[in-house]
Amino acid sequence: MVDLVDMTSARRNRSSRAESSPVRSATGESALGETVRADFPILARRFGGQPLVYLDNAATAQKPQRVLDAIVDHYAAANSNVGRGYYRLSHLATDVYEQARETVRRAIGAEHPDEVVFVPGTTAAVNLLADTLGRDLVGGGDQVAVTGMEHNSNLLPWRRLCESVGAELVVVPADERGRVSAEDFAAALGPRVKLAAITHVSNVLGTVNPVRDMIAHAHRHDVPVVVDGAQAVPHRPVDVRDLDADFYVFSGHKVYGPMGIGVLYGRRDLLHRLEPYQVGGGTVKGVSTTEPVRYVPAPARLEAGTPHIAGAVGLAAAFDYLDELGWDTIREHDETLVLAAVDAVGAVPGVRVVGDPAADPNGIVSIVVDGIHPYDVGGHLDAHGIAVRSGVHCANTFVDTFGVVGTVRLSFGIYNTLAEVELVRDALRTVTPGTWTTEHPTERFL
Numbered sequence: 001m002v003d004l005v006d007m008t009s010a011r012r013n014r015s016s017r018a019e020s021s022p023v024r025s026a027t028g029e030s031a032l033g034e035t036v037r038a039d040f041p042i043l044a045r046r047f048g049g050q051p052l053v054y055l056d057n058a059a060t061a062q063k064p065q066r067v068l069d070a071i072v073d074h075y076a077a078a079n080s081n082v083g084r085g086y087y088r089l090s091h092l093a094t095d096v097y098e099q100a101r102e103t104v105r106r107a108i109g110a111e112h113p114d115e116v117v118f119v120p121g122t123t124a125a126v127n128l129l130a131d132t133l134g135r136d137l138v139g140g141g142d143q144v145a146v147t148g149m150e151h152n153s154n155l156l157p158w159r160r161l162c163e164s165v166g167a168e169l170v171v172v173p174a175d176e177r178g179r180v181s182a183e184d185f186a187a188a189l190g191p192r193v194k195l196a197a198i199t200h201v202s203n204v205l206g207t208v209n210p211v212r213d214m215i216a217h218a219h220r221h222d223v224p225v226v227v228d229g230a231q232a233v234p235h236r237p238v239d240v241r242d243l244d245a246d247f248y249v250f251s252g253h254k255v256y257g258p259m260g261i262g263v264l265y266g267r268r269d270l271l272h273r274l275e276p277y278q279v280g281g282g283t284v285k286g287v288s289t290t291e292p293v294r295y296v297p298a299p300a301r302l303e304a305g306t307p308h309i310a311g312a313v314g315l316a317a318a319f320d321y322l323d324e325l326g327w328d329t330i331r332e333h334d335e336t337l338v339l340a341a342v343d344a345v346g347a348v349p350g351v352r353v354v355g356d357p358a359a360d361p362n363g364i365v366s367i368v369v370d371g372i373h374p375y376d377v378g379g380h381l382d383a384h385g386i387a388v389r390s391g392v393h394c395a396n397t398f399v400d401t402f403g404v405v406g407t408v409r410l411s412f413g414i415y416n417t418l419a420e421v422e423l424v425r426d427a428l429r430t431v432t433p434g435t436w437t438t439e440h441p442t443e444r445f446l
């Protein structure tokens with residue numbers, strides 16, 4: 001257990017050891033942030049005269065002009081419904097939508113485009129799977145395995161499934177540094193486990209799980225695995241076939257795409273076994289008043305109603321954009337910023353880095369500040385134009401294991417810079433306890 005954040009401890013003098021040296025990283029410089037910033041119109045905004053330092057990318061990433069243009073162009077030139085009209089504009093929209101599916105297929109290394117289901121996001125994908133795959137595979141007395149670091153969106157749907165069918169949720173705990181080992185996960189895979197749902201990367205600490213090994217262990221027990229890739233896809237090239245994932249889900253808005261679109265990848269044989277989650281337009285081959293309803297195959301059987309066509313188009317534009325920047329460059333940039341933040345921010349008196357983000361950097365550095373509520377730290381940083389998330393990050397049970405009321409999460413994107421890390425470090429030197437610390441020292445909300 002990491003020490004409890006002591007809300008009453010005397011504040012250390014943060015400024016006594018203040019240095020104004022520029023922030024450096026063990027991996028040197030990264031020019032990516034400066035190069036791409038101009039592509040993101042929102043980064044030109046100022047708050048109270050200060051430039052926006054956007055470090056809440058794990059919650060949602062900003063959108064490059066390319067993505068905004070793709071959405072506007074779609075509505076301006078190709079808008080109509082898909083797969084429903086026998087006229088050229090509808091054929092065009094259908095083609096554009098299916099091209100977007102193909103782009104996503106390529107981006108995640110899936111074998112067939114029909115393994116890519118467009119959904120509203122990660123939460124929607126996990127709920128879909130819990131209500132279809134889960135109900136198919138899990139019954140009374142069975143078990144579903146998850147890790148101790150799941151976001152509520154990859155925890156509560158499985159918990160509710162277990163409660164409703166009389167199954168048990170087995171939680172493989174993380175260690176004191178916020179890691180889950182493949183061996184501990186394997187040890188939990190008893191004969192009653194029928195399904196596993198694991199996050200690829202923790203949204204609180206940025207810990208990268210050994211998902212490939214975990215999946216291999218699960219498959220030795222014939223247990224299919226759902227991977228929550230919401231925090232992985234924006235930061236690393238993901239190949240679902242290399243991972244041998246049965247299902248892999250993520251949200252478009254965290255990967256520089258639009259809100260309201262996400263992806264549920266499913267291995268073809270498994271996806272085709274799923275019953276429709278919702279029924280309605282677009283899912284059926286034939287409906288009559290006397291015969292049983294005949295459903296079309298996946299992905300359409302899982303995309304009832306009018307899909308988010310412009311969202312899919314925007315997401316494809318985001319993947320094209322990232323592809324052009326190059327994943328090696330993105331990975332190096334990520335590493336540069338994370339290592340720099342761990343060193344620079346972690347050296348501010350009273351600041352502690354939680355977990356071990358430098359072990360395999362993935363854009364997230366979570367900190368706590370001695371004696372100061374995370375909301376007060378968030379408010380202080382905001383006063384300096386710095387946007388971060390403070391609290392439990394929708395992972396209440398994981399944050400509990402660290403004995404803290406919450407953390408302050410710095411989460412980096414492709415447009416962030418070492419100069420911004422420096423601004424965070426300098427701002428943290430002057431943070432003092434505020435209303436939250438004095439009036440709600442142990443209360444949490446988010």
Ligand SMILES: Cc1ncc(COP(=O)(O)O)c(C=O)c1O
Pocket residue numbers: 058059121122123124151153154199201202203228230231251
């Ligand atoms: C690891 C993880 N899983 C799931 C989600 C839920 O994503 P969404 O709100 O886009 O459905 C998030 C969002 O923060 C996340 O970080």
